[in-house]
Amino acid sequence: MIKVILYEDNPQLREGLTMLLNGSEGFKVVGAYKNCNNVVEEVEAFRPDVILMDIDMPGINGIEGLKLIRQRNFDVKILMLTVFDDNKNVFEAIKSGANGYILKKTPPARLLEYVEEAASGGAPMSSSIATQVLKMFSEIHNHHSEDYNLSEREKQVLQLLVNGYSYKMIASEMFIAIDTVRSHIKKIYEKLHVNSKSEAVAKAFKDKLI
Amino acid sequence: MIKVILYEDNPQLREGLTMLLNGSEGFKVVGAYKNCNNVVEEVEAFRPDVILMDIDMPGINGIEGLKLIRQRNFDVKILMLTVFDDNKNVFEAIKSGANGYILKKTPPARLLEYVEEAASGGAPMSSSIATQVLKMFSEIHNHHSEDYNLSEREKQVLQLLVNGYSYKMIASEMFIAIDTVRSHIKKIYEKLHVNSKSEAVAKAFKDKLI
DNA sequence: TCTGCAATCACATGTTGATGTGAATCAAAC
DNA sequence: GTTTGATTCACATCAACATGTGATTGCAGA
Numbered sequence: 038m039i040k041v042i043l044y045e046d047n048p049q050l051r052e053g054l055t056m057l058l059n060g061s062e063g064f065k066v067v068g069a070y071k072n073c074n075n076v077v078e079e080v081e082a083f084r085p086d087v088i089l090m091d092i093d094m095p096g097i098n099g100i101e102g103l104k105l106i107r108q109r110n111f112d113v114k115i116l117m118l119t120v121f122d123d124n125k126n127v128f129e130a131i132k133s134g135a136n137g138y139i140l141k142k143t144p145p146a147r148l149l150e151y152v153e154e155a156a157s158g159g160a161p162m163s164s165s166i167a168t169q170v171l172k173m174f175s176e177i178h179n180h181h182s183e184d185y186n187l188s189e190r191e192k193q194v195l196q197l198l199v200n201g202y203s204y205k206m207i208a209s210e211m212f213i214a215i216d217t218v219r220s221h222i223k224k225i226y227e228k229l230h231v232n233s234k235s236e237a238v239a240k241a242f243k244d245k246l247i
Numbered sequence: 248m249i250k251v252i253l254y255e256d257n258p259q260l261r262e263g264l265t266m267l268l269n270g271s272e273g274f275k276v277v278g279a280y281k282n283c284n285n286v287v288e289e290v291e292a293f294r295p296d297v298i299l300m301d302i303d304m305p306g307i308n309g310i311e312g313l314k315l316i317r318q319r320n321f322d323v324k325i326l327m328l329t330v331f332d333d334n335k336n337v338f339e340a341i342k343s344g345a346n347g348y349i350l351k352k353t354p355p356a357r358l359l360e361y362v363e364e365a366a367s368g369g370a371p372m373s374s375s376i377a378t379q380v381l382k383m384f385s386e387i388h389n390h391h392s393e394d395y396n397l398s399e400r401e402k403q404v405l406q407l408l409v410n411g412y413s414y415k416m417i418a419s420e421m422f423i424a425i426d427t428v429r430s431h432i433k434k435i436y437e438k439l440h441v442n443s444k445s446e447a448v449a450k451a452f453k454d455k456l457i
Numbered sequence: 458t459c460t461g462c463a464a465t466c467a468c469a470t471g472t473t474g475a476t477g478t479g480a481a482t483c484a485a486a487c
Numbered sequence: 488g489t490t491t492g493a494t495t496c497a498c499a500t501c502a503a504c505a506t507g508t509g510a511t512t513g514c515a516g517a
Contacts (some may be wrong), residue, residue, distance in 0.1 A: 110271060116272060120378050126490085135381075136378075136381070137377075154374050158374075159371075159374025159377065160374055160378040160380070160381050162372070162377060164364050164369025164370055164371060165369065167347075167369065167372055167377065168346075168370040170380065170381075171341055171345075171346070173371045188493060188494085189493090190493070190494065198445060199445075200449070200483070201441065201445060201446035201449060203369075203473065204474070213494085213496085214495075214496055215496095215498080216496055216497055216498085217494070217495050219475080219476090220495075220496080221493095221494085222475085223267060223475080223476075224475095224493090226475085232475075232476095233413070233474085233475080234444065234445045234473095234475090235409070235411060235444045235445045235447075235448045237445075238448045238452075239409050239411060239446045239448050239452070242452035242453075243452075359475070398463060398464085399463095402463065413503065414504070415503085415504090424465075424466050424467080425466095426465085426466050426467060426468085427465050427466060429504085430466080431463095431464080431465095432505085433505080433506075433507095434463090442505075443504085444503095444504070444505095455509070
């Protein structure tokens, strides 16, 4: 039996979901509220397996509710419910520890599957949401477009710069003269189009050269 | 009619998938290969809507195949197939532009749904994979542990340092004397436990203070 | 009220970094 | 077989940075 709490401000939808879940084998709604104002107490009292959490609610909204629950380390799966696949909220919810993110227009049968999936440790997502997540992910990790044609030796020097080494330290670390270090760094600046150590370091991080 | 190409080295599974898809309304297998050695030519020739791509194959493997296809900007959805939800491969596939990632043990009916979902722009994922993706995501974005008690003014200075400003530029940007900039920076170094501009910049990035 | 502390400025001194100019060696590419 | 570019080193000069020491102002909390 999967115990569920609903947070949803729209009374019709709240009632509808309650009836759907209570009318289905293996689900039981142990609470249904129109906002998250007492979310911690409610979760503590009823210890649900899954929470269906609307995002847009008056008072404490779904994202804030999610954070409050996660702060307390309750072992509960939280499925976010939303009308739109709004980029910003998806991002925020996921990094705050939501277990899934589904659209309200999800058909009832599919919704029951999602709740079961969440309860058993999965991460159900409406496909439009999943697409967004993958897109965000690949955007984050495909930033390293350029590599500026740094030579091996130049990369080593840049690495040491990033680690906070002075020219002198780099020279002794690499067993070369300090003037050679200067040469390399000059070349690096040309290639990265910068003209100071800290700009080079910043660029190394930004472009994930390091 | 969704045109599909399969890449799968195991002959039984390849045959099985071909029969499953060809035997189902709305799907047609236009090619089935045991490796990616000619992947670009094959995709070019048959212009499939969806590719089912095994990861572990002799010769050019699935990840490499994926990258080859994405390099050419073919408009094709690629579903990765794998036995395990191996962290490293999931990560690599997603950032290389896979549209979905599913386990081989996926039941046939569900697999057909996934192919349809991919064809219509979704991002089907087996739930254990989705869980991993969300976990990776929230790990990446919950790194900002400390904030070192920097004052507002100090944060401003650090921000400008990160942007590559010199002391002189910071002074004129903030309408203060250069000696005041020095004072702030000295304080910042103390708080961050560093002793050079580039170390401070590096730390700002690492700890996501900026 | 007194005490921190953030924010501001000043002066001095030594270190480090940035840039210019020049040159030698060696391997790979054309 | 010459050119290109990576790697190495040298000398010189000026700008930028790091550090120390000290001082004033003004706000906020004990």
